[in-house]
Amino acid sequence: MDDPASSQPPPLPAPPSTATELQLPHPAPLFWRITAYLIDWSIATVAVLLLLRWTIPSEHPTALADFQTWISETYHGYMALFSASHSPPSSATIQAFAEKAAQMPQTVQDLLAYVAMVQTLFFWAFFTLSEYFTDGASLGKRICNLRVASVSGFGRPGFFDTFFRSGWKAVFFCSSSLPLLLIGAIDAHVPLFNKRRRSWHDMISRTEVVDARTDPWLGDTVEEEDDVF
Numbered sequence: 001m002d003d004p005a006s007s008q009p010p011p012l013p014a015p016p017s018t019a020t021e022l023q024l025p026h027p028a029p030l031f032w033r034i035t036a037y038l039i040d041w042s043i044a045t046v047a048v049l050l051l052l053r054w055t056i057p058s059e060h061p062t063a064l065a066d067f068q069t070w071i072s073e074t075y076h077g078y079m080a081l082f083s084a085s086h087s088p089p090s091s092a093t094i095q096a097f098a099e100k101a102a103q104m105p106q107t108v109q110d111l112l113a114y115v116a117m118v119q120t121l122f123f124w125a126f127f128t129l130s131e132y133f134t135d136g137a138s139l140g141k142r143i144c145n146l147r148v149a150s151v152s153g154f155g156r157p158g159f160f161d162t163f164f165r166s167g168w169k170a171v172f173f174c175s176s177s178l179p180l181l182l183i184g185a186i187d188a189h190v191p192l193f194n195k196r197r198r199s200w201h202d203m204i205s206r207t208e209v210v211d212a213r214t215d216p217w218l219g220d221t222v223e224e225e226d227d228v229f
Contacts, residue, residue: 025210039140063111116176127166165205
């Protein structure tokens, strides 16, 4: 009679989870990630300044002169307030100076809002295009051997993921609104508190900045659901 145990199928091999985990690219070192951003930020800022130099005279013809006047009056008022030639100013005098300094001309307010809008839109387009058409490696990231990767397969991110990721950075890092800038500052520190060093803008866009020197997925295809663009 046959042994029942001999008729059982052989056990399935264990899934190669350990090997897969060992192949994950390393998260980008924070120092090089900051350096890469500063390089890209400097390039984009120079381009924005050239654009503003061309557009401000026609869009806000008197704003620069009004801004210089406001700065000069505020500076001289401050120097007169704390001049060593008289006794320390009273709290009422300081409050009056602060209220006067806060009365920024409307033309200057409109200029600052215009600059913030141009910077935000330009940075949004700059980071979207420079990361999407270079497999996630903008010039700054390429210099620092980094790459933005999709967390789904670690190929290059799709267009919409790159678009949302770049939009978050542009809105919260270039805004003239203090609350938005505060959110951006908090977002910049989020990588300190998670293992894969992901910021909020990485999480919402399903991306991760990785060290390209440890990246076996370099050159993979884009996620299919983003190819509809």
